[in-house]
Amino acid sequence: MKKFYSATWESVKTHPLPDWYDDYKFGIFIHWGIYSVPAFAPLTWELGEIEIDEQWFCNNPYAEWYFNSINVKQGPTYQHHLQTYGKDFSYRDFLPLWKAEKWQPAEWAQLFKQAGAKYVVLTTKHHDGFCLFPSRYTDYHCLNHGPKRDILGDLKSAVEAVGLKMGTYYSGVIDWTFSCAPIFTESQNMSNASPTYAYADYAFNQVLELIDDYQPAVLWNDIGWPKQGEHMLPSLFSHYYNQVEDGVVDDRWNGLWCDFTSKEYKHGEASRERKWEMCRGLGLSFGYNQNESDDDLISVEKLVALLVEVVANNGNLLLNVGPKADGTIPNGQVERLTALGNWLEVNGEGIYASRCSHRESYRQADLDFHFTKKETDLYCFVSGLHTGETRFSLPCNTTVSALNPAVEFSQQRQGDNVEITVHNYQSAWQVLCFKAVNGE
Numbered sequence: 001m002k003k004f005y006s007a008t009w010e011s012v013k014t015h016p017l018p019d020w021y022d023d024y025k026f027g028i029f030i031h032w033g034i035y036s037v038p039a040f041a042p043l044t045w046e047l048g049e050i051e052i053d054e055q056w057f058c059n060n061p062y063a064e065w066y067f068n069s070i071n072v073k074q075g076p077t078y079q080h081h082l083q084t085y086g087k088d089f090s091y092r093d094f095l096p097l098w099k100a101e102k103w104q105p106a107e108w109a110q111l112f113k114q115a116g117a118k119y120v121v122l123t124t125k126h127h128d129g130f131c132l133f134p135s136r137y138t139d140y141h142c143l144n145h146g147p148k149r150d151i152l153g154d155l156k157s158a159v160e161a162v163g164l165k166m167g168t169y170y171s172g173v174i175d176w177t178f179s180c181a182p183i184f185t186e187s188q189n190m191s192n193a194s195p196t197y198a199y200a201d202y203a204f205n206q207v208l209e210l211i212d213d214y215q216p217a218v219l220w221n222d223i224g225w226p227k228q229g230e231h232m233l234p235s236l237f238s239h240y241y242n243q244v245e246d247g248v249v250d251d252r253w254n255g256l257w258c259d260f261t262s263k264e265y266k267h268g269e270a271s272r273e274r275k276w277e278m279c280r281g282l283g284l285s286f287g288y289n290q291n292e293s294d295d296d297l298i299s300v301e302k303l304v305a306l307l308v309e310v311v312a313n314n315g316n317l318l319l320n321v322g323p324k325a326d327g328t329i330p331n332g333q334v335e336r337l338t339a340l341g342n343w344l345e346v347n348g349e350g351i352y353a354s355r356c357s358h359r360e361s362y363r364q365a366d367l368d369f370h371f372t373k374k375e376t377d378l379y380c381f382v383s384g385l386h387t388g389e390t391r392f393s394l395p396c397n398t399t400v401s402a403l404n405p406a407v408e409f410s411q412q413r414q415g416d417n418v419e420i421t422v423h424n425y426q427s428a429w430q431v432l433c434f435k436a437v438n439g440e
Contacts, residue, residue: 002245005238009257012237017259017275018246020165020217023353024118025311026344027218029169029279029320030155031123031286034130034146035066036325037094038085039290042076046284048266052186063322064287067091067128071182091128100147103327105158111329113162115337116344118352120159121167121220121318124152124210129177133214137205140177156214167218168210172203172225172253200229204236211240219249230254250277260316272314272356278306279318282333288322294332300339304430305368305383307340307351312370312381314356339430347403347433350379357440359395367392378439379403383431390425393417396439403433 005011041063050056057068058075069077070091081089112120125131131141132151142151156166174183178199181188203226210216219240225233233256240247251258261276262268270276282303283292298306303319310317321337323329344351354372357379361370367390370381380394394400397416402409408423422432 003241005241007235007238009234012234012241012257015237015241015259018248020246021248021260021316022275022355024165025316025351025354026115026117026307027119027121027167027277027316027318028112028115028117029121029123029281029286029318030323031064031126031281031288031320032151032323033064033123033126033132033287034091034094034098034128035064035126035287036323037097038066038081039063039288039325040066040077040080041069041285041287041289041291043284043289043291043296046265046280048264048268052267054184057182057184061284061289062287063285063289064123064126066287067176067180068183071176071180072184073182095130095145098146098325100149100151100325100327103147103323105155106161108155108323108329109158109162109164111334111337112159113164115341116348117164117319119165119167119217120155121169121218122152122155123169123171125171125175125206126169127171127174127176127222129171129175131206133210135206135209137202137209138177152210152214165217166214167220168214168216169220169222170203170207170210171223172207172221173223175199175203178202197228200226200232204229204232207236208239211243215244215247217244217247219247221250221252223252225253225256227254230256233257263315270313270315272360275314275316277316277318278310279320281320281322282336283322286320286322288324288330292332297332297336300336301383301427301430303336303340304343308370308381308383308431309361309368311351311354312356312361312372343430347431349403350381350433350435354379365392369394373440376438376440378436380434380436381431382434385422385425385432387425387427390422391420393419394434394436396436398436398439400434400436400439403435404429407432 041061042059044059044061058072060069070081124133134143135141159166248259251261263270263278265280283297307317321333350372357371357373359371367384372379410421412419
């Protein structure tokens with residue numbers, strides 16, 4: 001019998017984490033919008049590497065923050081805008097240039113599936129306030145302007161046609177169509193962003209639209225929620241769970257409730273004791289940044305190792321792609337998604353539907369070791385290997401097999417450990433996974 005949730009915190013907080021979210025492990029994030037036209041940001045830091053202060057916002061590596069980066073009237077993005085477009089060219093003047101003329105949502109969906117992703121989250125409204133769905137509460141949306149089509153609806157159909165779940169990102173606390181005061185500090189994300197009850201009602205109604213019209217598997221809010229609308233959140237969440245019983249919400253609702261916590265690049269904390277998700281781009285930006293060369297993107301080796309580390313520590317990886325304005329995904333991003341999919345094709349048994357082992361991750365002799373389990377079976381991941389022969393020890397007292405059948409190795413029991421010698425490691429294999437039946 002389907003559970004009914006009432007509009008109280010007590011009822012909302014009884015919602016369990018659905019198994020699918022813990023099983024799927026890997027999703028695709030998509031940042032696409034007006035900002036994909038200028039597609040510019042300096043190459044500076046990953047979020048979390050420096051204090052989020054004036055230095056960060058004036059040198060913001062996030063191309064999707066282009067509106068604010070020119071609004072602060074200093075820094076490389078502002079100078080680029082003046083030199084390239086002139087002082088009289090406004091952010092909204094980019095909108096007619098965003099045509100998505102080469103966009104094929106079915107091709108996107110197929111790429112994401114081949115990459116091994118199991119769910120997709122689209123930015124339905126970023127901080128600039130432009131909606132990628134035909135909202136009834138504004139005419140500033142993609143059916144009236146720019147691509148002239150329901151981006152969310154078309155992508156949802158394509159994604160679900162290949163068996164993936166579809167989620168929605170929404171910028172709750174920031175909407176520069178309501179308040180466009182420049183943001184120089186992290187605290188101004190809240191104080192400058194949504195100062196009115198009118199905006200709180202607007203955001204509430206738009207998220208209800210997303211729930212009722214699109215039934216998103218993930219309700220992903222960013223930064224925070226208007227304080228003027230906090231009292232409406234139990235109503236919002238209960239309505240969501242009643243419409244999408246196995247839906248999940250993130251933790252960016254002023255810390256009031258979540259199904260999972262979130263970490264962004266190096267910013268934020270994560271604990272093995274609770275389900276969490278890491279989001280990050282393939283480069284320093286979420287939105288497409290023309291400044292990012294192939295060398296500025298995360299390497300395939302580091303990407304695979306990141307996925308393993310996140311999953312082994314009770315997380316999911318929400319990996320962002322930043323399409324170009326015409327709807328194509330840059331080759332460097334496609335290549336990394338394809339390579340990750342190839343690795344998962346071989347080693348996915350140790351990733352999907354796995355759970356944390358009681359063994360914690362550790363580093364030894366320049367190698368990183370991570371562990372997952374399925375019931376009594378243990379999966380041991382080893383990264384940092386060098387081409388040729390490598391020796392290491394695995395903490396299990398049973399024989400192991402390699403998920404990659406091309407790996408040639410020998411093993412010898414030594415007490416509670418297994419001594420492994422890999423004879424033919426190849427860098428194209430990235431991270432190796434060994435399975436120990438009844439080894440947990």
